[in-house]
Amino acid sequence: xxxxxxxxxxxxxxxxxxxxxxxxxxxxxxxxxxxxxxxxxxxxxxxxxxxxxxxxxxxxxxxxxxxxxxxxxxxxxxxx
Amino acid sequence: xxxxxxxxxxxxxxxxxxxxxxxxxxxxxxxxxxxxxxxxxxxxxxxxxxxxxxxxxxxxxxxxxxxxxxxxxxxxxxxxxxxxxxxxxxxxxxxxxxxxxxxxxxxxxxxxxxxxxxxxxxxxxxxxxxxxxxxxxxxxxxxxxxxxxxxxxxxxxxxxxxxxxxxxxxxxxxxxxxxxxxxxxxxxxxxxxxxxxxxxxxxxxxxxxxxxxxxxxxxxxxxxxxxxxxxxxxxxxxxxxxxxxxxxxxxxxxxxxxxxxxxxxxxxxxxxxxxx
Numbered sequence: 001x002x003x004x005x006x007x008x009x010x011x012x013x014x015x016x017x018x019x020x021x022x023x024x025x026x027x028x029x030x031x032x033x034x035x036x037x038x039x040x041x042x043x044x045x046x047x048x049x050x051x052x053x054x055x056x057x058x059x060x061x062x063x064x065x066x067x068x069x070x071x072x073x074x075x076x077x078x079x080x
Numbered sequence: 081x082x083x084x085x086x087x088x089x090x091x092x093x094x095x096x097x098x099x100x101x102x103x104x105x106x107x108x109x110x111x112x113x114x115x116x117x118x119x120x121x122x123x124x125x126x127x128x129x130x131x132x133x134x135x136x137x138x139x140x141x142x143x144x145x146x147x148x149x150x151x152x153x154x155x156x157x158x159x160x161x162x163x164x165x166x167x168x169x170x171x172x173x174x175x176x177x178x179x180x181x182x183x184x185x186x187x188x189x190x191x192x193x194x195x196x197x198x199x200x201x202x203x204x205x206x207x208x209x210x211x212x213x214x215x216x217x218x219x220x221x222x223x224x225x226x227x228x229x230x231x232x233x234x235x236x237x238x239x240x241x242x243x244x245x246x247x248x249x250x251x252x253x254x255x256x257x258x259x260x261x262x263x264x265x266x267x268x269x270x271x272x273x274x275x276x277x278x279x280x281x282x283x284x285x286x287x288x289x290x291x292x293x294x295x296x297x298x299x300x301x302x303x304x305x306x307x308x309x310x311x312x313x314x315x316x317x318x319x320x321x322x323x324x325x326x327x328x329x330x331x332x333x334x335x336x337x338x339x340x341x342x343x344x345x346x347x348x349x350x351x352x353x354x355x356x
Contacts, residue, residue, distance in 0.1 A: 037158065
């Protein structure tokens with residue numbers, strides 16, 4: 001039951017360790033993934049707006065992936 | 081607008097894993113992976129209870145509880161918000177799905193999912209038998225995959241495989257935006273919880289606990305949304321759609337039973353049949 005590949009419920013205080021393990025070895029920026037994952041849950045919680053989330057990570061996402069197709073893009077947002 | 085959701089009655093769930101197995105078969109889920117499984121609360125292993133047998137005339141504390149878990153198809157899905165290539169997206173009917181052609185395997189969505197509902201194909205997927213099972217194409221190595229509420233079945237007017245194959249009638253699938261749907265009635269009538277509500281994700285899977293619901297008989301191979309005149313709580317004799325325009329406006333002989341707290345648990349009618 002401790003296989004990180006399998007669905008289960010994780011207490012919030014253990015989440016960060018598991019998220020780090022999930023991203024271990026990924027060929028993209030793992031630290032960026034961890035920060036974005038943390039803030040995505042803050043967006044769900046209402047602590048951060050979609051627009052704030054999008055703008056906060058837009059430059060880094062572009063630099064890492066060469067594109068930013070997240071659905072959080074605010075209307076009229078300038079990709080450049 | 082349609083907004084699909086699932087109710088799982090944990091009082092009816094018997095932990096048989098039929099949902100997990102039927103999901104795996106229907107969706108061609110690779111060896112070693114599960115999209116859907118039943119967790120056991122309390123015991124050390126999947127089939128061990130918590131507590132102990134009565135000793136010396138005591139009452140004992142043996143207990144076994146089940147937590148069916150899969151993608152919750154969240155209204156505010158963090159996995160959707162972090163995907164840099166928009167491979168994970170929410171369909172118009174509320175189902176969260178992955179475009180495997182777009183997925184680049186960054187696993188940001190896995191890190192953002194509070195339910196650990198996603199799995200990553202580290203290796204070339206292996207199926208048993210080799211040609212695969214079910215009605216969904218295998219996903220390639222290097223992508224993330226997860227439960228789709230069996231969207232390929234939903235698109236055909238069928239309930240998800242886990243719902244159809246639950247022998248305890250513990251799963252009810254339908255349109256949360258339709259007040260007359262069975263899922264909506266159950267959510268209104270029973271005390272339901274969503275997992276990890278404090279995360280604000282607003283999952284579309286709702287769990288009944290504390291009071292057993294009547295369960296829902298599988299009335300046909302069509303989803304309830306396509307069977308306007310079917311009563312999900314009828315005794316089986318009325319489980320066929322009536323002729324259009326033939327309704328009795330007086331309401332006599334109405335087929336919609338109310339959900340009573342002391343309603344008898346559902347006993348599947350012989351020959352009611354699934355669709356597979």
